[in-house]
Amino acid sequence: MSGDNHGDDGVSRRKVLECMTWAGTGVLWTATGGVPRSIGIIDSAEAATAAAPGMSFLQISDSHVGFDKPANPNALGTLEEAVNKINAMPAKPSFMIHTGDITHLSKAAEFDNAERIISQTKLDVHYVPGEHDFIDEEVKLYRERYGRGTKGHGWYSFDAGGVHFIGLVNVVDLKAGGLGNLGAEQLAWLEDDLRGKSKSTPVVLFAHIPLWTVYPQWGWGTEDGGRALEYVKGFGSVTVLNGHIHQVMQKVEGNVTFHTARSTAFPQPAPGAAPSPGPMKVEDARLRSMLGVASINFKQNEQRLAIIDTPLQG
C-alpha cells in the first residue's frame, strides 16, 4: 500500500480489499466504535502477531467433507491444508468455531473424517450445523456428535474472554420458497439468553446461513434473522459470523458487523454472477487463494475487533 492515502475514500478502500481478496493475501481488520478499517495487507504470521495480545479465535466453515466434484475433487485434503495452516500460526487462538457444512452428505464416514482432521488443531471447536449436516434419515448424526449440552436442534451460548458467544441453527424447518429459518422456539430462547446481560458485553452471533439478507434469489438470508438482530440491538459491540456462501463478505450496520468466511472446500460465485450458487470451477492454480480460514481478535475494554482472513495459499 502506498501510504499516501489511508483509505479515507470508501471506493478505493473497497478496491484495495477486492485486490487483496483476489490476490489471496491476509487482511487485518480493526473496528473502532463499530466502524471497520482495514489496516493493511499482511501475511498470516504478521497478522497473528499483530492480533496478540487479547483474545483471539478462529473461524472455519463449509468443509464439505465428502465433496469430490471437479470444483475440488479432494475437499478433505484442503481441510487438512487449512488445519496445517492453523497449526503453523505463531499465536495459538483460544478456540475455534465451525459455521457448518462440516460434511457434504451427513454420512457417518464424512463426520469421522472431518473429526480426524480437525482434531489435529488440538483446539476446542464450537460447531453449528449447515444444511448438509442435517440430511441423514433421522437427522441424528450431527446431534449425537456435537449436540451435547445444546438446546433444540443444537443452539447454545458460552462466554470466553469477556465475550458472549451464541451459536444459532437456521437450517431446519425451511419453508417452501423461503430462506433460512430460526423459528419461534429458538428466538424465545435467544431473547431469554440475552436478558440481564450488560449492554457493554461484546456479543458474537454465529450461524451457518447469513442472518442478514445477502441475496434472497439464492436463498442467502434468514427469514426471521431480523428478529434475532432486534434482540442484540442495544449492545455496544455485536459481531455476526456465518458461512454458507463460500466467500468473504462484510457489512456494518450501526454497532453490528457482519462477516462471512471462506469455505475450506470450494468457492461459490458472487451474488448473481452465475446461473446458480453451485460450486465455482476455477483453475487449479487459483483454487487455494479462494479457500481459507478467518481469525478474529478482541482487545478487551477497547471494543476493538480485528478479523483476519487467511487463504490457504497467497
Add this chain to the structure above:
Amino acid sequence: MKTLNRRDFGFDLGLALAAAILLPATKARADDLDVHIDNFVFQPAELKIKVGTTVTWTNRDDIPHTIVSAGKFRSKTLDTDDKFSFTFTNAGDYKYFCSLHPHMTGMIKVE
C-alpha cells in the same frame, strides 16, 4: 395487473377456454414425465399430468437436493445423478420444493 386463471372465467367459457388452452399443451408435453434439476432449478418448473402418471426427478447439480411436497411425498437427499420417482394417483395441485434450498420450488398439476 391481474393474472387470468380459470376462476376468472364464467363456467361454460372457462371450460371451453381451458380445453382450448390446456389440451394442446398437455399433448405437446406428453413425454414430460421427467423433471431435471440444473443450476438449482426444477425444469420444467410446472408439469401437467394425468392421474396414474409417474414423474421422475433427476439431480444434475454437483450439490445435493431433495423433493418435498408437504404431507404428500418426500425424497431422500439426491446426490449428483440420483433419481426420485413418484406416481400420482389423485388429482390435484402438488406444490413441492427442495428442503435444503427452499427457494427452489415446483408444481405438478394432476388432472
